[in-house]
Amino acid sequence: MDYKKLAELLFPTIDKTPEDYEAIYPQRDLDEEAKITRFAPSPTGFLHIGGLFAALISERIAHQSGGKFILRIEDTDKKREVDDGVSKIIEGLKSFGIKIDEGFVDFDTEEGAYGPYKQSQRAEIYQCYAKSLVEQGLAYPCFCSEETLAKIREEQEAEKILPGYHGKHAYCRDLSYEQIEANINEGKSYVLRLKSPGSEDKRINFKDGIRGKIELPENIVDVVILKSDGIPTYHFAHVVDDHLMRTTNVIRGDEWISSVPIHIQMFAMLGLKPPKYAHIAPIMKEDDGGKRKISKRKDPEAAVTWYSDEGYPVDGVIEYLLNLANYTFEDFRRANKTAPWTDFKLEMNKMSNSGALFDLVKLNDICKNKIASYTADKVYTLAADWAKQYDEELYTLLTRDEEYSTAMFGFDRNPDKPRKDIGKWSEVRGAFSFMFDELFDGKYDDIANVSKEDICAILDTYADTYEEAPDNNEWFNSLKDVAEKHGFAREVKEYKQNPDAYKGHVGDVSNVIRVAVTGRTKSPDLYSIMKTLGKERVLNRISAYKGAIA
């Protein structure tokens, strides 16, 4: 058969050759060490936490080696594509600080010399490589209908042999030129299949960057490389794109492992060198005592936007993911308390090869530590940013008096032992409601161990003698005076040594003030709170509390 003639019949408009594209997209001029990685999602909905994880790993591997990180859009499936899919991906990546060098670096901004970076715009390139395969007799058109394919599958199931287009079921494999031409003239639609040279009893080996050596049976199926609309399947697009974009390391989900034989075969048939592969385990979710892949449909936390909505600090989420990727991140963080996460050297071979359960409790802990490490200014900025989008009332309150809010976020924020009570911005409202009259709900925790009479007497004395103390010590000393006056011990120790001699101790007295001022028995440093609140508001709170318990 004259394959050249066939190629012309199939691709009359394709006049470039693979050599042309080799020249258009030359080898990159980079260090030996520099790695080119890419994140290649399909725009079928929101950005998934697993996608962010894969993107983060790829970005790290590229940037810590002095290489480049590409965002390529795999939009070869028109049926599943979602309108704003691309912008959702870019927005998600951007909001988590993933820096893209090439491809879709921003909304409507495509950069780089290896584009276009959207597969739907690369049809001619794929077709050119497909044509060359046909010319060499390595690919052929297949006219089998869906029904035929279904029948083949049935037969194979009955015979208990490997399903797929191969062997005696590969009906179109040996069609003559005349048959093909006749079919085409009839207007029959067809796909292009690769003529697999694989044999059933041979195996292929490859080294996975995470799992090490993997051995799989060779691919014997004549897979589709071009769909009937002329658009490539994932496999073919991957091979052509990652070659032409000069990707050195393909990092993707482990659901691709079983396709590696197909990919390696394609690279070989095109005479190209495959990239290094690394397959990462999916993020799992606990389900009825079992594990399952975290799912777009069932789990709100699968969407990356969920973390933004909840107000998790983006660094916290990233560090949790890094922690999931390499157990050594924790040590890095302990040793470098304030270093940016980009200083951490991610190691591929330290990645776990079984899927980890996503642990919101751990995430929360990391985020608490993260926020505790911020300055009050930074907390203010980030909390306000979040509130602006998700809690308008809080935003108004927070920004009404920046100095006031910053002082509030500064409670107990000493560098050695910072307060760790909020893990996400949505907790700000609840944690600091007492700082704003608009949010202060007039509900009070019960005080169990002080009588109502004593509470009133303490409040009276306190209100009458209230002065803004210059520092915490002095304030506390004056509180001790109040305690003493009402029959409470000045020191907790004194009380413990001789409990019958007192009604209680200074801690009980401070709690009375605490409840009056904040409504609750648990709060950050009371002195700081009152100082920030100001005398007038403190006195108002005290009288309001008296009214409430009267």
Added chain:
RNA sequence: GGCCCCUUGGUCAAGCGGUUAAGACGGCGCCCUCUCAAGGCGCAAUCAUGGGUUCGAUUCCCGUAGGGGUCACCA
């Protein structure tokens, strides 16, 4: 079902033939403390299972079970 991958406390996990089987989160307890948060100290809790190999298996080999993935003109 075929093929492939995986299996250490509740969770993330270190370990790579001999260990009291790290560490972190969570839990519990104690200490510190004007409350809480934090911090300090401590406790409980793990090698899926059966066979080998070996003087010795968490570690190596085989089987079993369980989990996951994949077998499309989806990625």
